[in-house]
Amino acid sequence: MSNRLELRVIVRRRLSDTGTNPLWEEEFLNDAITEAMRRYSTSVPRQAVAAISVAEGDRELAMPLTVNAMRVVHVFDDRGVPWRRWEQSSDPPPAPTGYAESPAIWRAWGTTIILGTPAPRTGLWRLEHYANRADPVDDVTDLDISPGDEDLALALAVATALHRRAVAEGKRYNGRSGVHPIAVAARTAQADADRLLWRRFRHVRSGSLNNTMG
Numbered sequence: 001m002s003n004r005l006e007l008r009v010i011v012r013r014r015l016s017d018t019g020t021n022p023l024w025e026e027e028f029l030n031d032a033i034t035e036a037m038r039r040y041s042t043s044v045p046r047q048a049v050a051a052i053s054v055a056e057g058d059r060e061l062a063m064p065l066t067v068n069a070m071r072v073v074h075v076f077d078d079r080g081v082p083w084r085r086w087e088q089s090s091d092p093p094p095a096p097t098g099y100a101e102s103p104a105i106w107r108a109w110g111t112t113i114i115l116g117t118p119a120p121r122t123g124l125w126r127l128e129h130y131a132n133r134a135d136p137v138d139d140v141t142d143l144d145i146s147p148g149d150e151d152l153a154l155a156l157a158v159a160t161a162l163h164r165r166a167v168a169e170g171k172r173y174n175g176r177s178g179v180h181p182i183a184v185a186a187r188t189a190q191a192d193a194d195r196l197l198w199r200r201f202r203h204v205r206s207g208s209l210n211n212t213m214g
Helices: 004-014 026-043 150-170 181-206
Strands: 046-054 060-062 072-076 082-085 105-109 112-115 123-131
Touching: 004 026, 004 150, 026 150, 150 181
Parallel strands: 082 105
Antiparallel strands: 046 123, 060 112, 072 082, 072 123, 105 112
C-alpha cells in the first residue's frame, strides 16, 4: 500500500469487513492507522539529516525544532570530519567551558549538542539523526513507511484496531469466557506484529542497528 486509503482497504479485508454496510467506521480505522504509524515510528524512526550553522568558538550547538538532540547519531563538521560521541566512559564528559582530553567529541544534553572543544571554524555542520515519521493526514499522501515495511505497518494497524475495539466491547461483555473473542484476536494480531518487528531487526546481530532504520 502507498497511502492511508489503500491501507484502510487492506485492514478492512483482514477484519472481514468488506460488505456494503461495514461494521468498522472509517474514522475509527483512520485513528487506528495513525496510532499504528506512531508505534511504527517509535520502533523504526526515520533517518534524517540536518544542516546547522556553527560559528568559530561555539561550544553549545542549539538544535533546530526539527531535531531532537537526544536522537542525534552522527556529527560532522564543515569539512566532513566526524566528531566522536562521548559514550559515558571513565573520561569526563564535554563541558560548556574548559577542554576535554579528546577534543573532537560531543554529547547531547537537553536541546543542545555540547562539543569537547570549541568549533575550529565557522561553517555548516551535518547532523544525522532519527526523526518521527509523519502522521497520515489524508487518503492521498504516501505513508511515511520504509520500503519493505508495508506488512509491518499493516500488522500494527490491524492489531491497534482490534485492541481498541476489544477495550470498547470488553466493557459490555457478559460472555461465559473471561476473555472477549476480539481481545483474543487482538493478542494474536499483536503477536504477528511483534514477529514481523523481530524479523525486521534480527540481522542486527551481524550488522549495525543504524542500518536497520529507514
